[in-house]
Amino acid sequence: MNRGLWNRETVAAILIAAYLPMALFWLWLEGTDALARLGFTALVIAVWHLVFMLTRAQAPSLAAVTAAFAIAMLAPEDLGIFRLALGISFGVVMGELVFGGWGRNVVHPATVALSFLGYGFPTAAWPVLDAPIAWAAIPAALIGMATGVMPAQVIAGAVLVAGGAAAAGLLGEPALLAGGIVLVLLVADPVTSAITLPGRWINGALYAALLTLFATGWAGAAPIQIAVAAALLTSLAAPLLDEAVLALWVAQRRRRHGRT
Amino acid sequence: MRGGCCAQQALAHVIGGQMQILGSGTGLNPDFPSPPVTPGIQDVVTEEAAVAAPEGSELKVTTLVKEGDPVAQGAAVACLRHAPDVCFVAPFAGRVARISLLAGKKLSEIVLFREASDAVETHDVTGTKTDAGLRHLMQSAGLWPLLRRRPFGGLPYPSEKPAAIVVMATDTRPFAPDPQIALEGREDDFARGLAALAQLTEGPVLVCQQADAPVLAPPKGDNKFRCVTCGPRHPQGLAGLPIHQLFPAGLDAPVWDIHAEDTAALGALLKTGVLPMTRLVSIAGQALREAQLLRTHPGADLRQLTQRIVLPGPHLLMTGSPLDGHPARWLAPRDRQVTALPRETAQNRPHWFIAALTRSAGKTPAIPTAALTQSFGAGLPAIPFLHALSAGDDETALSLGILSLLEEDVALADYVLSENGQITAQLRAMLDRIKTEFAA
DSSP states (O other), X not given: OOOOSOSHHHHHHHHHHHHHHHHHHHHHHHTHXXXXXXXXXXXXXXXXXXXXXXXXXXXXXTHHHHHHHHHHHHSOSSOOHHHHHHHHHHHHHHHTGGGTSTXXXXXXXXXXXXXXXXXXXXXXXXXXXXXXXHHHHHHHHHHXXXXXXXXXXXXXXXHHHHHHHHHTTOSOHHHHHHHHHHIIIIITOTTTSOOSHHHHXXXXXXXXXXXXXXXXXXXXXXXXXXXXXXHHHHHHHHHXXXXXXXXXXXXXHHHHHSOO | OHHHXXXXXXXXXXXXXXXXXXXXXXXXXXXXXXXXXXEEEEEOOOSXXXXXXXXXXXXXXXEOSOTTOEEOBTOEEEEESSOTTXXXXXXXXXXXXXXXXXXXXXXXXXXXXEOSOOOBOOOOOTTTTSHHHHHXXXXXXXXXXXXXXXXXXXXXXXTOOOSEEXXXXXXXXXXXXXXXHHTTTOHHHHHHHHHHHHHHOSSOEEEEEETTBOSSOOOOSSOSEEEEEEOSSBTTTSSHHHHHHHSOOBTTBXXXXXXXXXHHHHHHHHHHSOOOOOEEEEEEOTTBSSEEEEEEOTTBBHHHHHTTTBOSSOEEEEESOTTTOEEOSBOOTTOOEEEEEEOOOGGGSOOHHHHXXXXXXXXXXXXXXXXXXXXXXXXXXXHHHHHHHHHXXXXXXXXXXXXXXXXXXXXXXXXXXXXXXXHHHHHHHHHHHHHHHHHO
């Protein structure tokens, strides 16, 4: 039979392809240490996917690779293997797998894992990512937007507001770079961002606004920590934005046509 | 009726004669392999034909003929049991070969053999100036099955007054024949048919057409006709999106749709008393040596139509387009396309381990992508709609406008997500559930 190709696994594969520029720059700059972290993270996630496949017949997804990449890149350093594994497990199981796997989750598993690690072990230092990685986020976003697997409106909304804040001097360069990386890795996820068109613009703008708020008002926080916190709050707000937009859309149709 | 009145005002206000429903670039044109079309249009009347119920509908009928009876072209062979005015007619003059009914006298198919005879049923066209007379003519001449109602699909009820009628002078399905060619030289019939349709409704008659191939000039002054310009990409050329955008169907506001060629047939019926049976049909698909455009009749034998042009090897004949067609032996009453595809054989099934990983598990969810948004022409919130469908959330689906949609409108989303008919089946199940709920 004839079939299209936009099923869950193809979308996950295209997302991985979009992240490749960032991954290559990151591995090139950080070396074997980063590769080991990525491998370990992927292993822990794979084990949990296997467990859920065997116990709940939940098909494993290639999206695990994108989550592994985001966690390995952004997780606090020097946690030790046990605490890192605990954080990854919490994020992947509670953030994604218990909801039924990728596509049914409310928050990005990497966002949950990173928040868990960040708030659970506040003494661990957040990584400082070099500028080339942030620049590599631009082609990643372009690939994602051109193929339609990343919501272009989310990225555009965030870029507009963050650009305005930077021009007003509210957003410094470190927060801007970390914000850009987290925007591409966590916020522009097709599943956990808003799914209606106006909702997506607000979603992106909200992320950038929270980023600016935390950057100006949260003393002593690392740039990545700020961005991850903003991403967590944004993805929690996304369903609310969608609900409001849909209610407005339905009300407008009802006013125009007398029925829906 | 306040709602209907508001809708009319809004329609007249927003649009003023000519309107565009969506951005011209929205939608998708999926590319299916098919050999090039052989130029020229020939007339084909097949040796066998069947009068069959439209796919998915269950119609209780009374047969009006017996096996072995001779029938004239356009003669009624069956009528609806609870609405004896609505008839199904023979597409050519011949003999009844086989009548097969399902349990409960539901129509399966009535097969006819063609015979060399030019007997044609002529209908009395006096009295069609009145609504009742026009309806009676359309129902008894076999034009009724060419109409379709929304919500829920199927034949319109015999005495139902539509809130609006949509005439489709465009078709964006892959390989669909161009309605413009079908209407060539039949402009008078088309205009007469449109006028008759306007007589059936108190609401507007929306004529959907392409910007570069108009069949109706934007009407001047205040009349019932509205031109709707549809974009070139699927699914903009289906009736579902214009209805959803401009005049949503409701439980007490049915909207009918009819193809422009059938409207011209109605015009010819009103003039001559004889319903023209031929229609423009395209034959395409991967399993063919050449694609063709021809004029044939409803219920035509797909095997005979494709016999000389199909490639060797197992193949599957479908009535309808590659997106929303059904495997069948006969051309369905409203279809204008025949698709021949290679039959899936054991070699191209996936490896058993891949199948175990992907198929035995629960269904994987749809991921929001630009492709999915475009598969509804960006005209409605695609993801919330699909979520409501898969979760069985009737209320949300109703508020998102499911009553304006039918299977063919979600077929593209089904294709894009490579769901193999899941979404179509979910939509049908939900429509059936809503129907029984509100009928009670």
